[in-house]
Amino acid sequence: MMTTVYEAFCTTVAKYPDNAFLCVPAYDKRSYHPDGVEITYAEAAEEVARLRSTYRSSGFSHGNRVAYLLENRPDYLLHLLAANSLGVSCVPLNPDYLHDEMLYLLDHSDVDLVVTIEERAKDVQAAASERERPLPVVMFERFSGHLPRPRPAPNPGSTPGLMSEVSLLYTSGTTGRPKGCILTNDYFLTAGRTYMELGGVATIREGEERVYNPLPLFHMNAGAVSFVCMILSGGCLVIPDRFHPTTWWQEVVETRATIIHYLGIVPPLLLNQPKSNLDTAHYVRFGLGAGVEPELHEVFEKRFGFPLVEVWGMTETGRILADSMEPRQIHTRAFGRPTDELQARVVDDKDRDVPAGTEGELLVNCAGDDPRRGFFAGYLKNEAATEEVWKGGWFHTGDTVRQDESGMLYFVDRKKNIIRRSGENIAAAEVEAVLQAHDDVAKVAVISVKDELREEEVMACIVLMEGIAASSEKAEDIFNYSNGSLAYFKTPGYILFLDDLPTTGTQKIQKAKIFGPDVDPREQPGTVDFRKRKKKSK
Incomplete structure (x- = not known):
């Protein structure tokens, strides 16, 4: 053997x-x-x-x-x-x-x-x-x-x-x-x-x-x-x-x-x-x-x-x-x-x-x-x-997954807080840790959104610190910040500023409640698309 x-x-x-x-x-x-x-x-x-x-x-x-x-x-x-x-x-x-x-x-x-x-x-x-x-x-x-x-x-x-x-x-x-x-x-x-x-x-x-x-x-x-x-x-x-x-x-x-x-x-x-x-x-x-x-x-x-x-x-x-x-x-x-x-x-x-x-x-x-x-x-x-x-x-x-009477298994979704982009597994918590370190970020939730080409894309939902105004320029600043600390595929493809994030009694963010079941987060007013900026370094 x-x-x-x-x-x-x-x-x-x-x-x-x-x-x-x-x-x-x-x-x-x-x-x-x-x-x-x-x-x-x-x-x-x-x-x-x-x-x-x-x-x-x-x-x-x-x-x-x-x-x-x-x-x-x-x-x-x-x-x-x-x-x-x-x-x-x-x-x-x-x-x-x-x-x-x-x-x-x-x-x-x-x-x-x-x-x-x-x-x-x-x-x-x-x-x-x-x-x-x-x-x-x-x-x-x-x-x-x-x-x-x-x-x-x-x-x-x-x-x-x-x-x-x-x-x-x-x-x-x-x-x-x-x-x-x-x-x-x-x-x-x-x-x-x-x-x-x-x-x-x-x-x-x-x-x-x-x-x-x-x-x-x-x-x-x-x-x-x-x-x-x-x-x-x-x-x-x-x-x-x-x-x-x-x-x-x-x-x-x-x-x-x-x-x-x-x-x-x-x-x-x-x-x-x-x-x-x-x-x-x-x-x-x-x-x-x-x-x-x-x-x-x-x-x-x-x-x-x-x-x-x-x-x-x-x-x-x-x-x-x-x-x-x-x-x-x-x-x-x-x-x-x-x-x-x-x-x-x-x-x-x-x-x-x-x-x-x-x-x-x-x-x-x-x-x-x-x-x-x-x-x-x-x-x-x-x-x-x-x-x-x-x-x-x-x-x-x-x-x-689900399994039929014959034993065949069918994939449904990932239960873990993992984003699957072009074959790469991305831990939402890792991206959140980087974004949270930005001086202007009060709260952040990183979620996966559907991508017709790459299966899923990274989206960051951010609550800014008091006194910081939401703008495309601020989104650009935060994207550049994350791009300097994370591999290109992990950086947010979309950034959306929100007034607050839903939480539990113990202040744990409830990602499933940020958007309704029939809502496409990508189409929400104020969403900034950075997908074309996510490029592999030469």
């Missing part, structure tokens, strides 16, 4: 040395590999061995952690494999994080080193130097020889195993600050295996698949699920820098992708592109993702000639559920049935099972003696939050 991702990789190297492992599409506007590159398993093994030697000779061992800001370069995965061979954990950094966000993550994660691209070195060094224990920073472009020695590892010299930490991924939570999800070898191997076992129209063929995944490597979808699935099946992971609708089909065709991954934003943007012979000149067998609008599902499949398989998963769960068996429920928000391994319940606010067809919170766990097997190992430094989501032996997802 394989107990580490590195062992699984070595097994596949021996079996399929000449198979493509990692591929980057050609794209002349990208700063790295503009002509594209393809790396075989054998070539990857050589580079992993070099990196492993560098880490080991520099004193890195079982229990150390290294942070990486490498954007979506395939090299991150090679570093992960090298680190995993020694029991070193990888902490990927979202390249859109600003100073305060980066400082928090570097401090909270207890990393011993940061590896970054030169282009971002100044930003990373500024955050690393402010940490309680200043952190050494190494340039990715000059990664060789000896690295700054880390602190003594918690498990020096011991052999990594199934429950050793592979990665620490940060996910937004309702408390404001992101929580660090501890992800083990068991998690990674389980995530990859269960993808391989979906079956139906999502059947994985050993040694043949090429998965085009435009999602970031600091998310579990690309960085764990599809990555390990390709390792276990001897396939190739195709890694663009991000989603580009105008070059999507060209890249998919040129990289000979057989599977594509998507978010809800992808299908409408592709359908809006001019029709082309590339629409059906590809080799794609199926797409895997979440959030396609039911009214676009069949339209997309007919135009582009392959099924879209809707799935459900979370960073904490690793495993995914999928509506992959025919007849698929493509005119609904179905995402599959529980499996023999991944059990599910739909419950009310007191964790009591609700009847079929009734909306409730989705709870999941693993069948057998250990309900947490294959899930995340816990939130770093937050045992209370870990136990809270696992109360009663079931993981509380925070998602509202």
Whole structure:
């Protein structure tokens, strides 16, 4: 039995040395590999061995952690494999994080080193130097020889195993600050295996698949699920820098992708592109993702000639559920049935099972003696939050769903105070904390509003301090303030000044009562639209 991702990789190297492992599409506007590159398993093994030697000779061992800001370069995965061979954990950094966000993550994660691209070195060094224990920073472009020695590892010299930490991924939570999800070898191997076992129209063929995944490597979808699935099946992971609708089909065709991954934003943007012979000149067998609008599902499949398989998963769960068996429920928000391994319940606010067809919170766990097997190992430094989501032996997802008599699950909404924008989970409390620090803000409530393109957008409802007049100029001032402290996708897309906010007897803001059930907050008089100002830094 394989107990580490590195062992699984070595097994596949021996079996399929000449198979493509990692591929980057050609794209002349990208700063790295503009002509594209393809790396075989054998070539990857050589580079992993070099990196492993560098880490080991520099004193890195079982229990150390290294942070990486490498954007979506395939090299991150090679570093992960090298680190995993020694029991070193990888902490990927979202390249859109600003100073305060980066400082928090570097401090909270207890990393011993940061590896970054030169282009971002100044930003990373500024955050690393402010940490309680200043952190050494190494340039990715000059990664060789000896690295700054880390602190003594918690498990020096011991052999990594199934429950050793592979990665620490940060996910937004309702408390404001992101929580660090501890992800083990068991998690990674389980995530990859269960993808391989979906079956139906999502059947994985050993040694043949090429998965085009435009999602970031600091998310579990690309960085764990599809990555390990390709390792276990001897396939190739195709890694663009991000989603580009105008070059999507060209890249998919040129990289000979057989599977594509998507978010809800992808299908409408592709359908809006001019029709082309590339629409059906590809080799794609199926797409895997979440959030396609039911009214676009069949339209997309007919135009582009392959099924879209809707799935459900979370960073904490690793495993995914999928509506992959025919007849698929493509005119609904179905995402599959529980499996023999991944059990599910739909419950009310007191964790009591609700009847079929009734909306409730989705709870999941693993069948057998250990309900947490294959899930995340816990939130770093937050045992209370870990136990809270696992109360009663079931993981509380925070998602509202319903289940029909056949067991099929249908997504309804998110119960948690989380805003889902273009695949990014945004904690409303984190945005509120930044806005509340503005001198002119007395009260603030950050809510999600519908966005036809990005699923949801951030809206800030603000009560100004006494004597401060509401105006478009003040909204501009507050937007700029938040834009200097938050990643671009977290800043408010809309700002609306209100005279007051509804509260409970204990002065807790009642967000559900700010607007009536049939009111579109975006259309309220005085709402200022900042969506065009939310841009990714170059």
